[in-house]
Amino acid sequence: MIKNIFIEVGLIARFTGRFFRELFKPRFEFGEFLRQCYFIGNKSLPLVAITAFIMGLVITIQSRPTLVEFGAEAWLPKMISVSLVREIAPVITALICAGKIGSGIGAELGSMKVTEQIDAMDVSGTNPYKFLVVTRVMATIFMIPILAILADGVSLYGGYLGANMHETVSWSLFWNQVFNTLHYADIIPSILKTFFFGFVIGIIGCYKGFNSANGTEGVGQSANSAVVVSSLLVFVIDLLAVQITDVLHLN
Amino acid sequence: MKQDNSDVITIRDLYKSFGDNKVLNGVNFDLHQGENAVVLGKSGSGKSVLIKCIIGLLKPDSGSITVLGNNVTELDTASLDKMRVKVGFLFQSNALYDSMTVRDNLEFPLRRHWIKTEKSKMTDLVMEALTNVGLPHTIDMMPVELSGGMRKRIALARTLILKPDIILYDEPTTGLDSITGKEISHLIVDIQKKYNTSSIIISHDINCVRIVANRVVMLIDGKCHASGTYEELENSTDNKVKQFFEQ
Numbered sequence: 001m002i003k004n005i006f007i008e009v010g011l012i013a014r015f016t017g018r019f020f021r022e023l024f025k026p027r028f029e030f031g032e033f034l035r036q037c038y039f040i041g042n043k044s045l046p047l048v049a050i051t052a053f054i055m056g057l058v059i060t061i062q063s064r065p066t067l068v069e070f071g072a073e074a075w076l077p078k079m080i081s082v083s084l085v086r087e088i089a090p091v092i093t094a095l096i097c098a099g100k101i102g103s104g105i106g107a108e109l110g111s112m113k114v115t116e117q118i119d120a121m122d123v124s125g126t127n128p129y130k131f132l133v134v135t136r137v138m139a140t141i142f143m144i145p146i147l148a149i150l151a152d153g154v155s156l157y158g159g160y161l162g163a164n165m166h167e168t169v170s171w172s173l174f175w176n177q178v179f180n181t182l183h184y185a186d187i188i189p190s191i192l193k194t195f196f197f198g199f200v201i202g203i204i205g206c207y208k209g210f211n212s213a214n215g216t217e218g219v220g221q222s223a224n225s226a227v228v229v230s231s232l233l234v235f236v237i238d239l240l241a242v243q244i245t246d247v248l249h250l251n
Numbered sequence: 252m253k254q255d256n257s258d259v260i261t262i263r264d265l266y267k268s269f270g271d272n273k274v275l276n277g278v279n280f281d282l283h284q285g286e287n288a289v290v291l292g293k294s295g296s297g298k299s300v301l302i303k304c305i306i307g308l309l310k311p312d313s314g315s316i317t318v319l320g321n322n323v324t325e326l327d328t329a330s331l332d333k334m335r336v337k338v339g340f341l342f343q344s345n346a347l348y349d350s351m352t353v354r355d356n357l358e359f360p361l362r363r364h365w366i367k368t369e370k371s372k373m374t375d376l377v378m379e380a381l382t383n384v385g386l387p388h389t390i391d392m393m394p395v396e397l398s399g400g401m402r403k404r405i406a407l408a409r410t411l412i413l414k415p416d417i418i419l420y421d422e423p424t425t426g427l428d429s430i431t432g433k434e435i436s437h438l439i440v441d442i443q444k445k446y447n448t449s450s451i452i453i454s455h456d457i458n459c460v461r462i463v464a465n466r467v468v469m470l471i472d473g474k475c476h477a478s479g480t481y482e483e484l485e486n487s488t489d490n491k492v493k494q495f496f497e498q
Contacts, residue, residue: 120348
């Protein structure tokens with residue numbers, strides 16, 4: 001079991017190493033990269049937006065009673081803005097993308113592998129690693145931070161509506177409090193970590209799909225393990241990010 | 252064995268194993284210019300492995316493969332790509348790109364091999380390839396909208412679009428009904444006549460073998476066990492050969 005884990009880690013490391021080697025070599029598959037950006041961004045946007053909105057609303061509604069107990073109701077926008085922007089919106093976005101994009105990439109490449117489409121690309125003079133893996137990983141690296149920023153905005157809007165459910169908080173008061181609370185030290189690390197979230201979601205999805213075996217059953221397993229491993233790695237990266245910002249006194 | 256000038260593929264002492272499983276155990280084989288050679292053998296006998304070694308998708312453990320004068324085992328990626336322009340490969344599963352239309356599937360090899368062609372010329376080439384397989388009306392369809400036989404034909408059209416000198420067919424009639432299988436077999440013969448291609452056809456289908464083969468090679472125990480015309484092998488007294496023709 002432990003041996004298998006180390007073997008898997010080694011194989012993922014080798015796969016990742018190849019990604020960086022291929023990344024800087026021509027030919028650059030810019031058209032395919034844009035196509036993947038469109039698919040990843042466009043198809044995940046509604047789900048990310050709805051989830052972020054609900055999270056913002058729910059966190060606000062659930063936090064309010066505790067703050068009321070301490071007479072700190074006025075701090076509600078401050079509290080939810082920090083928790084949503086620093087933690088909840090980026091992690092929720094990454095988890096949704098791990099589920100939707102990671103599994104999609106794993107299943108797509110897995111199916112291409114078992115139906116020999118990857119071999120067909122090789123025969124057609126195309127480096128399938130560059131065409132399929134590099135473009136998808138770069139697309140997740142670029143699109144997940146954008147989705148996370150959108151999720152920040154939508155979840156804060158949900159928070160605004162949540163704050164107005166029991167009393168009236170004006171639009172300007174809410175947003176003034178939000179922007180007065182948030183500093184670059186809150187926003188920049190939270191955006192930076194989403195690039196790493198995007199990287200692990202892309203690379204694990206591609207690794208699992210590219211190494212799919214055992215026919216259609218293997219495709220399902222690839223999609224499933226892409227979600228499990230990339231979700232786990234999102235939490236590991238989040239934990240590391242918190243430790244790093246703590247060491248840098250940014251928390 | 253000596254290499255003949257008319258040989259487009261020459262394989263000498265080819266070995267390939269997967270773990271402890273020795274699949275190819277010293278294969279020697281020549282493909283002559285303009286002939287259709289069928290490789291016949293049981294499932295798992297290494298027929299597909301053989302043609303994947305020829306096209307460079309698998310690396311043999313030892314031995315040499317010479318394709319149109321190039322030693323495949325020693326070619327770098329760029330030279331291998333150059334060689335592949337002249338060698339078409341029809342996959343068993345067709346391997347059409349699901350996310351692309353028939354047109355895009357056929358244009359893909361043209362674009363990837365850096366063949367600078369005007370858009371209108373490219374459309375002409377696509378139409379010519381589709382007409383050759385009798386499916387010009389499918390140009391804007393998606394692979395999922397096509398039947399099994401149509402997909403096989405489109406895959407063949409994609410193989411033909413670069414006008415290869417050699418075509419490697421991996422079980423071209425597998426999964427097709429006998430009538431469609433027969434049509435595909437006749438198509439293979441028509442292509443050979445029209446373009447003077449040399450082909451290796453991997454097949455289990457005796458009907459297909461009878462139609463397409465100029466020569467049949469039996470791959471048994473990882474070696475070329477017997478070789479001859481269909482009639483010669485059909486009348487062979489060798490028990491290992493006979494069992495294939497008693498189906």
